[in-house]
Amino acid sequence: MDKENLVALYRQMVLIRVFEDRAAEMYAKAKIAGFLHLYNGQEAVAVGAVSALNPDDDVVVNYRDHGWALARGSSARAVMAELFGRATGTTGGRGGSMHLVDVKNHFWGGYAIVGGHLPLAAGLAAAAQYLKTGRVTLCSMGDGSTNIGTFHAALNWAKLWNLPVIFMVENNQYAMGTHYDVHSAVPMLQKAAGYNMYAEEVDGMDVMAVREAVCRVAERARRGEGPSFLNVVTYRYRGHSMADPDVQRDKAEIARWKERDPITRFARDVLLKRNLVTPKELEDIQKSVEQEVEDAIEFADKSPEPALDTLYDYIYQQPVRNMQIAGSLIRPPTVAKDIPTNGKHA
Amino acid sequence: MAEITYREALKRALREEMQRDPTVVIWGEDVVAYAGGGAYGVTSGLAKEFPGRVRDTPIAEEAIIGVGIGAAMGGMRPVCEIMTVNFTLVAWDQIVNHAAKQSHMFNGQIKVPMVIRTPNGHGRTAATHSQNFDAWFAHVPGLKVVAPSTPYDAKGLLKTSIRDDDPVVFLEHLQLYGTRGEVPDEEYLIPIGVSDYKRRGKDVTIVTWGRMTMESLKAARILAEEGIEVEIVDLRTLRPLDLSLALESVHKTNRVIVVEEGWRTAGLGAEIAASLQEMAFNDLDAPIARVAGLEVPMPYARNLERATLPFAEDVVAAVHAMMQQQY
Ligand SMILES: Cc1ncc(C[n+]2csc(CCOP(=O)(O)OP(=O)(O)O)c2C)c(N)n1
Ligand SMILES: [Mg+2]
Numbered sequence: 001m002d003k004e005n006l007v008a009l010y011r012q013m014v015l016i017r018v019f020e021d022r023a024a025e026m027y028a029k030a031k032i033a034g035f036l037h038l039y040n041g042q043e044a045v046a047v048g049a050v051s052a053l054n055p056d057d058d059v060v061v062n063y064r065d066h067g068w069a070l071a072r073g074s075s076a077r078a079v080m081a082e083l084f085g086r087a088t089g090t091t092g093g094r095g096g097s098m099h100l101v102d103v104k105n106h107f108w109g110g111y112a113i114v115g116g117h118l119p120l121a122a123g124l125a126a127a128a129q130y131l132k133t134g135r136v137t138l139c140s141m142g143d144g145s146t147n148i149g150t151f152h153a154a155l156n157w158a159k160l161w162n163l164p165v166i167f168m169v170e171n172n173q174y175a176m177g178t179h180y181d182v183h184s185a186v187p188m189l190q191k192a193a194g195y196n197m198y199a200e201e202v203d204g205m206d207v208m209a210v211r212e213a214v215c216r217v218a219e220r221a222r223r224g225e226g227p228s229f230l231n232v233v234t235y236r237y238r239g240h241s242m243a244d245p246d247v248q249r250d251k252a253e254i255a256r257w258k259e260r261d262p263i264t265r266f267a268r269d270v271l272l273k274r275n276l277v278t279p280k281e282l283e284d285i286q287k288s289v290e291q292e293v294e295d296a297i298e299f300a301d302k303s304p305e306p307a308l309d310t311l312y313d314y315i316y317q318q319p320v321r322n323m324q325i326a327g328s329l330i331r332p333p334t335v336a337k338d339i340p341t342n343g344k345h346a
Numbered sequence: 347m348a349e350i351t352y353r354e355a356l357k358r359a360l361r362e363e364m365q366r367d368p369t370v371v372i373w374g375e376d377v378v379a380y381a382g383g384g385a386y387g388v389t390s391g392l393a394k395e396f397p398g399r400v401r402d403t404p405i406a407e408e409a410i411i412g413v414g415i416g417a418a419m420g421g422m423r424p425v426c427e428i429m430t431v432n433f434t435l436v437a438w439d440q441i442v443n444h445a446a447k448q449s450h451m452f453n454g455q456i457k458v459p460m461v462i463r464t465p466n467g468h469g470r471t472a473a474t475h476s477q478n479f480d481a482w483f484a485h486v487p488g489l490k491v492v493a494p495s496t497p498y499d500a501k502g503l504l505k506t507s508i509r510d511d512d513p514v515v516f517l518e519h520l521q522l523y524g525t526r527g528e529v530p531d532e533e534y535l536i537p538i539g540v541s542d543y544k545r546r547g548k549d550v551t552i553v554t555w556g557r558m559t560m561e562s563l564k565a566a567r568i569l570a571e572e573g574i575e576v577e578i579v580d581l582r583t584l585r586p587l588d589l590s591l592a593l594e595s596v597h598k599t600n601r602v603i604v605v606e607e608g609w610r611t612a613g614l615g616a617e618i619a620a621s622l623q624e625m626a627f628n629d630l631d632a633p634i635a636r637v638a639g640l641e642v643p644m645p646y647a648r649n650l651e652r653a654t655l656p657f658a659e660d661v662v663a664a665v666h667a668m669m670q671q672q673y
Contacts, residue, residue, distance in 0.1 A: 058420070091453040103455040108419060113443050119409045120444065123416015123424075130371070131421055150440075153409035160404065314454035315487050317511040320539060320586045 003276045007285070009051055009207055010271060013043040013263045014289045016067040019076055020238075022293050023066065023083055027242045031301065032083045035112075036097050039067035041205075041237040044262035045170050046071040048210025049138060052218060058106050058128070060121045061140040063098035064170075064236075065110030068140065072107040074100065076296035086303035093306040106135075114175075115141070115148035118167070122154045125165035125227075136221045137165045138214070144175020144183060146191055155195045155227070164221035166214065167192075168230040170204065176240045177248040192229035204234030205260045208270065347530050353523040355497035356388050356463075359504035360425065362533065364396050367423060370508055372400040374410060374427030374463075385429045386465060386523050407433050411440035411462060415513070418460040419448070423508055428464040431479050431517065445513040446488030459511045461504070466493075466556065466607070467520030470651060473643035478608040480556070483515045484584040484617075490538055491584040493517040495559035497527040499582055502536030510538060517584075519557045539586040543595075547575030550665050551595040553618055554605040555581040558637075558656065562605050565661035574665060584614060592618070593626055600631040603664050607656060610638035632671055637664045 001009075020038040027036050039046070046067040050059070061068045069079050074090055082089025083097050090100045098112040108124065111117035121139030128135040145151055146169060158165050171188060173180045180188075192199035198220065202213040210232060217228035235257035239246030271277045312319075350358075364370045372392060376385050378400055383390035393400035403410050407428055414426040428434050434441065441462065448456040468476035483491045490512050494500040500518070507514040544559055545566050552562045559580045566576045577599055579591045596602050602622055604615040619634040640654045 060416075091451065091455070094453045095451045099451055101452045101455055103452075108456065109452060111444075113439055116412070116439060116444055119412020119440065120416035120419065122409070123413040123418070124420040125416070126413055127417040127420025127422045130417070131369070149406070150408050150412060153404065153406035154412070156404055157406070157409050157413060313450075315450045316490070317449055317454070317457050320490075 005051070006270060006276060009047055010263070010266055011285050011289065012047045012071055013207065013266065014285060015076065015292065016043045016046070016070055017263060018289045018293050019066060019070060019079070019296070022297060023080070024238070024242060026083070026297065032097070033085070034096055035063070036083070036242040037064040037240065038238045038242070039064055039236070041257065041262075042170055042172060042234045043067055044207035044210055044266070045140070045204050045232050045234055048207040049140070049168065049214045052211045052214035053136065053138060056106055056133075057135050057218070058108055058121075058124045058137040060108045060117050060124065060137065061110055062114070062117065062142055062145065063110050063112040064142070065098065065100045068110070069100040069102060069107060072102060073105045074102045074107065076292050077299040080293070080296040081300040081303050084300040084303065085305065086300055087306040088299070088303040092310070115145045115150040117141075118145070118150045118154035119157070121165055121167070122158045122163055125158065125163035126161060128164055129161070134222065135164070136218045138168060138218075139165060140168045140170055142175060143169055143171040143173060143180055143188065144178065145169075146188065147183060155192070155197060155229070158227040159195045159197050162224070162226035165227045166217050166221065166230065167227065168214070168232055171231055171233050172236045173233075174236070174240070174249070176244070188231040189229075197227055197229045198225070199229040199231065202230050202232045204232040205257075205262045205265065207262055207266050347528040349526045350497055350529050351523065352497045352500050352518070352525050352527070353386065353388055355501040355527075355529050356504055356518065357390070357392065358529070359501045359508070360389065360392060361395065363505055363508040364392070364399060369422045370399070370425065371417075371422060372425045372427065373403050373414060375403055375405055375429050377427050378402045384427070386520065388463070388518075388523070389427065407437035408440050411437040412444065414460045414462070415440065415445050415448070415458050418458045418513075419456055423459050425461045425463055425508060428462060430475065430520070431464045431466045432475050432477050434462070434464055434479065441483075441489070441513075441515070442486055446486050449512065450488055457511050458513045461507045461514045461516050463504075463516045463518065465518040465520045465523070468644060468651060468655060469520050470646060470648065472646040476644035476651070478639065480517060480584055480606070480608055481612065481614040483517070484587070484614050486585070488513070489585060490514045491517065492538060492582065493556040493584055494582055495522065495544070495556055495580050497525070497529050499536060499542070499580070501529055502534050503538065503582065506535045506538055514538070517556065521557050522560070525560065536582070539583045539588050541579055541581045541583070541588040541591045543577065543591060544580045545576065545578040547577040547599070549574050549599055550576045550601045550603060550668060551592065551599045552576050552578045552603050552605055552661065553581065553592045553622075554578065555584065556607065558605045558607050561656065561658045562661050564658035565665065568658065568662050569665055574669060576665060587618070587621075589618065589621055589625070592622060596622060596626045596629050600629055601668055602630070603635045603637060603661070603668060605637040605656065605661055607639050609641045610636060611641060613638055632668055635664050635668055637661055
């Protein structure tokens with residue numbers, strides 16, 4: 001990787017970090033509601049993985065998805081506006097924090113039912129295989145998603161059909177407050193071994209290690225060698241979501257992981273060590289990112305809420321007229337006036 | 347026009363759409379090898395005709411639906427077969443939280459053009475294997491739900507469902523697979539969301555769908571001998587629900603009976619009755635009546651199973667009761 005690309009990786013990680021810190025602030029100010037799962041500590045995973053993919057490879061992730069959307073190219077403005085529930089957000093305020101999406105970047109979304117998106121990833125890979133598009137699907141999930149039925153069903157199916165899919169566990173060692181040792185009976189790699197799937201363990205606090213691992217398994221998939229499994233060991237600095245007081249984890253453990261911070265480490269061990277940047281340049285990056293996120297917040301705050309008359313849009317791809325018979329939009333009439341006649345509606 | 351079975355009509359629809367569009371595939375349990383294709387024979391022979399496009403899958407309904415959703419997102423038109431409706435429960439999360447949500451929640455960016463084919467019904471298979479979940483699926487915004495009663499409707503609606511850009515739950519019926527009806531050789535399509543008169547009459551309107559359309563037609567023949575002419579509206583699609591013909595008919599007959607196979611409480615009949623009285627209260631000469639399945643887990647014994655399900659005689663009895671009442 002040349003200097004420019006390495007610096008870009010650094011900037012992306014800083015962007016995610018600053019974005020998440022500011023999002024937490026906005027949550028505290030009640031600009032953001034509901035569940036807000038932050039990515040602090042895990043930045044190297046999304047950034048490293050995305051850097052290893054082609055722009056038309058498909059990416060599917062869980063609800064801890066801000067970092068993924070940003071790494072995949074969604075603007076900080078669109079992501080922040082989505083968290084604010086505004087019309088300018090990635091889904092126009094439909095999905096919120098847990099359901100970001102940007103299909104033009106082949107980012108197929110954040111999914112908030114644990115394990116629910118794994119079969120979808122296998123399906124995207126099945127389509128790539130059937131339609132011979134050459135695409136690889138990257139499916140990220142939490143360690144807590146590796147016990148549910150869809151995990152096993154998707155791994156079995158992917159191996160059986162030799163699908164070009166990468167199952168990547170962002171193993172931050174906790175599912176909400178439940179430690180890996182409390183939720184899983186066997187070590188992570190053994191789960192992949194059960195399906196005879198190629199697997200690697202990766203240091204998730206090292207952006208280059210993640211990048212190289214994803215490069216390797218994506219190449220395997222492209223060569224027709226089928227699915228693979230990455231156990232990417234990482235850590236989240238904050239609680240599960242903003243609703244989590246984070247009392248169950250040992251403070252010393254958190255501090256130990258922070259010593260391996262992916263951003264500081266990459267700056268020190270790669271960028272500065274190889275004299276690719278000066279400390280002053282790193283400061284400039286920090287400042288420009290802070291400005292970008294500040295701008296995103298202003299943009300989100302100024303953006304309108306979605307128009308009420310868009311509420312029914314896209315329940316179906318084409319409008320379906322008579323679905324409004326039983327109760328209509330905005331001011332529901334008790335008696336529907338607009339009864340379609342046979343044959344006229346979509 | 348040739349008379350063919352409901353099963354054959356479905357197979358012809360699948361064949362025609364697979365010939366027309368190479369992205370149409372069939373995935374499901376035992377759709378290839380078992381007994382020549384399909385637990386109920388719908389896909390028999392298709393695997394040979396379309397190599398690589400009809401595939402047996404693991405017994406993992408959540409994955410059959412989920413992989414189908416992903417493939418549909420990725421540009422295919424999968425037809426996923428769930429062996430019977432009972433097993434859709436294993437995939438309920440994929441159907442409700444994923445298939446039905448993608449288009450709206452992602453603001454139109456993702457479409458899921460897939461068909462979930464599965465039969466309702468009974469056949470001395472007891473509680474876990476003899477159910478009807480029409481109302482459950484019809485409850486969910488984002489799904490389209492189709493439940494054809496005749497071979498003609500089955501073929502035309504399955505073809506449309508495969509071409510539709512939204513997820514369609516296509517509810518067949520075990521007791522209908524062997525029934526016969528006229529199906530033209532030339533191609534035709536039936537739009538989703540359009541109900542149909544299956545019999546014209548002036549005395550009582552029966553609103554129904556699926557197997558109960560057939561039972562209602564039997565009832566109509568018995569009642570006709572007594573001089574009572576029922577009109578039968580076959581909804582054909584349960585979501586979106588087209589009540590326009592039902593309304594038109596009520597306007598004429600002033601009496602309605604909703605006939606459904608599933609459990610009565612919170613059933614689709616309740617929704618239909620409520621909607622019709624909202625829209626046509628002044629047309630009604632009698633309270634809207636319901637014929638429905640009894641609310642018990644289905645027993646195995648022949649007599650108990652029969653007692654649980656609605657048949658033509660229950661429709662006849664309901665019509666008699668309605669005609670005898672004075673208001
Ligand atoms: C099927 C299901 N069960 C429970 C939940 C509630 N829940 C949301 S996240 C979560 C923990 C998941 O942990 P993990 O997969 O490790 O992901 P992480 O949050 O660590 O990224 C739980 C229990 C859910 N969303 N879906
Ligand atoms: Mg976790």
